[in-house]
Amino acid sequence: MKTETIKQTVRYFWKGLWVAALVLGLMSGNASALDVSSKEEAVKMAFSGADKIVKKRIRLTTPQRAAIGKLSTQVVRDKTMSFYSGIKGGQNMGYAVVERVTNRSWSISYMVVMNADGTVKDVEVLNYEGARNWGVQYESWLKQFFGMKADSDYRSISGITGATISVRTITAGVQKIAAAYQVIFLDKVE
Secondary structure, three states, rough: HHHHHHHHHHHHHHHHHHHHHHHHHHHHEEEEEOOOOOOHHHHHHOOOOOOEEEEEEOOHHHHHHHHHHHHHOOOOOOEEEEEEEEEEEOOOEEEEEEEEEEOEEEEEEEEEEOOOOOOEEEEEEEEOOOOOHHHHHHHHHHHHHOOOOOOHHHOOOOOOOOOOHHHHHHHHHHHHHHHHHHHHHHHOOO
């Protein structure tokens, strides 16, 4: 069998498992994944009622990357970050960041919404392409992040049996985004 045919067969297999997991997850009724088709749609849902949504693409300086890394206790490789802010009546409703990360061989897309004071307002899993570990999409797990800041103890986030890598990936991402918000908008590191 040709290598490309084998790869295509494996892709169809994993997509089939993903669809089965999606159906089972939806049947359970407790999953917290947003039903959206784009980043923009997810951000609109996060800032419902906003007069407008503004996207700020920020090129991170070396001092900003170092400060974010120090706060989040991880190496920050991002050169840019995009923050979406909802504006209502001239007032900022907060900021949201949508990220897509690779977790082993599949990807997870999630959104972190920050309050103006630097606390996490919401975390939503937008898309999970893996065939397992749907536990990271449950509100009961995601709400552990609510109210956390850049300097909070992210080691306190509970794990999920069978989803260790997914839990670590999302936890590190939320911590990095909270640290970036702190550095860029509150500490105003240049």
